[in-house]
Amino acid sequence: MSGRWLAGKAGAAMLTLIFVIIFNFFLFRVMGDPTTQLARLPNSSPEEIEKLRADYGIDKPLSGQFLDYAGDTVRLDFGVSQRSREEVWDEMKAALPWTLLLVGTGTVLATLIGSWMGVIAATRRGKKTDDSLLGFSLLTYAAPEYWIGIILILVFAVAAPILPAGQQVTPGVEFSSWISEALSVAEHMILPVTAMTLMLLGQYFLIMRSSMVDVLTEDFITVKRAIGLSHEQVIRRHAVPNALLPLVTLSAIQFGAVVGGAITIETVFSWPGLGELSFNAINDKDFPVLAGTFLVFSAGVILANLAADILYFFLDPRVQAR
């Protein structure tokens, strides 16, 4: 029973992924003949255009093109970037760790801080603490993340220049050891991760708060209190674990979506991740890179959803019992 449930989820994820791959193929074909964009000089000769078309394999019929494309995609061959002439996969491989680092740290921090704030607010519902936390998180939730990023740069890198305004390490520095390089990276992460955390914080806070409020009104909490457990114990051992469930799902699903959502933050802070890569690809009309990042973003969302399902399966016994 439960195995079939998991297999079903995985199958659905697979199907979605296949659909995205097919969609991706047509999306970039609908935009027209790429050679018209590639032939930069207005008077390129017909032979040059023919050669370009052959290079890109677009002189073949659509079905043949699709088979080439599907085969290449499975082999992770996304072609060569128009601008840097490097393999798109290599470019993405170089960018991915930076995105994961930024998004990962941001998500972990937002989850921890957001849920912590949620617990505090829920236990003091209606009090001043609750109001101010609610106000704060609604503000950061509503504010566009690039705006938060710019404000952070203005305050901490321009007005009081104590933190670097962008990039992942201090440019032009030779590091004597990986420790000093890691520290430089850590220093450069502070502002973008803060922006990322502030952007995500609100949702975790709100979910955790309402979830906690629900749990706190349940009978078993009153029972636990009645049998003499301290406030600390009631909250930590009984209320929080029960309230955490929706948060875990949100966190996993969010992680997928946020890989793409980091585009604006990465651009504002010149963070060399997938977001900046795709932003530059749009500017340069670098279609191979764009198609590659598009696929990775989609796959990220699909896989994160699957991960959330699996996680839920193990965390919530009710799913297994079904």
Next chain:
Amino acid sequence: MASTRGPRGHRGLIAAVAALVAALALIGVVALPAAAQDSGGSGDTSTETTATTADDSGDAVLRIGWAQDPQTLNPFVALDEENYNVWALNWDLLVNFSAEDLSPAPGIAESWEVSEDRKTVTFKLDPNRNWSDGEPITSKDVKFSLETLGKEGDLFAGYTSNVTKIETPDDETVVITTKQPDARIVGGLFIYMLPEHIWGKVPIDELTGSYQPELPLVGSGPYVLTEFSRGRIIRMERNPEWQGPEPAFSEVQYIKYGNQDAVERALRLGEVDMVVEVDPSTFERLESDPNIETLSSPSPSYTQLAFNLCPDDLCPDAQFNPAVQDVAVRQALAYAVDRDKVNAISARGTAFPGSGILPSFYEAFYEVPEQNYPLDVELAKQILDDAGWVDNGDNPRTKDGEELSFDLAVRSESPTNIQAAKLVAEQAAEIGIEFNVDVVSVDKLTEMTIRKVDGKPAPEFDTFIWGWGGDPYDPSFLMSLLTTDEIGGLSDGFYSNPEYDALYTEQAGIFDTAERKSLIQEMVALTQEDVAYLVLTEDPNLQAYRTDRIQGIEPSCPSDGGDLICEQVSYEPLLTIEPATGSSASSSDDGGGSAGVLIGIAAVVVIGGGLLFWRSRKKKSDEPLEMEE
């Protein structure tokens, strides 16, 4: 594939993982107290300043900051202007540009001789010069470069269009023969000389495909490129085989920042010593810094108001308001548009007011045109009256059902151009000419100008504002834009004048500067009379450097009114500038000290943060549970 990328990929990953741990600790303390409303983060960020700028070991490094770096070093496929900054230090041209006045100077060729009929030029190479890998530089390299890079390189095609034959009778001699005499063979063959023993081994398909050159980039200039981490740094070190005067800086670094603001911040903080492309908006701010010297110098590029002048026989399907082809209208406009004001407002006074199609940058050929259209609104009105355009008060002037109302297209990505368009519209309105400013994407504007119907050009615009940039010494490229031959090619104003065409062909074959100048002046006069383009501004090079880091900077290229280091054109100035006396040579190793400091900070921060967290937990647990009913 990743050979040119080096450290970014793998080491980056390790660093990233390691950083995650460190970052969690650091950020924890910045973010946690801010989030917990009862313990405001009390200044815990203030100590974490960048500890990587100042240290004083090793040789002098010249650090140049920029916001845009090249995407690839392969000259066959590169399209970035920034490539020239590094190529110009790495490679020679067959004939270089002198830093003094940009005139022809020895490059790979030591000397040259033009034949009687001016169709054959014989170049002599120095038999003792070597590539940076020790191989001798020979005539084979020259032939290979001209024939391969000059034909296949996206940025280098076109210069050898007149060449019929390249012969190499021996290792030190190259003989170039052209169809017609072509002065560019000596003064404007902007094709880098590459070592044939390296590039010649790679199939041409690969060179024009995904080939990435191996480092160090074997060259002939005073520096060779030894590291290329895209998005981070380009490092160039002294060429061991360089025979000229030894440059004072042992290393030149081009350091990539996220954007122009970050570059300027780095210059202020002394993270870089020089910026070779400053934004007009921040130029003034930098001027006020006592340790920073700024320089605005003319460049071979301009911004022009272009008109759709395509004659009916060449563009039967062109679409535009025909009134734009009335020369009286264009002359009136030229008198009515205040180019000083356009410069002062749209370019914040950092550019130079335009004066015809030849930028003053081309000193050897430049003269202020006799007809330079000084601002004269009354005269402008008079010209329109005389041409029969009836004044309709606040409405556009009319004549025989035609109306002086034009669309003015301008690129969305250039705030400067948009501002200029608004000013033009404002000033033209005073004499009864209406401009409807239409902000469009670059693609759209390109499409409007290169549109074709049945294989013939069919431009679809009235007027637009855009710019052109030319070669460092030879003005032929800029002058060619207005020839009839370029209609259907690069011409975007579709100007056609047989007299101009004839003069163009003639001047291209004249090697004598004075003689050529008078022909070029005639061409300028023709286009001024016809107002083929209304050149609004000549665009500047805006640069800045730290006086406490570099000394010995003299404007160069040309020495009278040129730029800081002859950027993209000549390596000569880099042989004479040196680290400022008293400044600690700016090496860029971060040393162990700063790492130690940072580790210390991190430790304090982790312990402090932990303590705060623990205390807040403890405090909370003491409080009674407050719960809803």
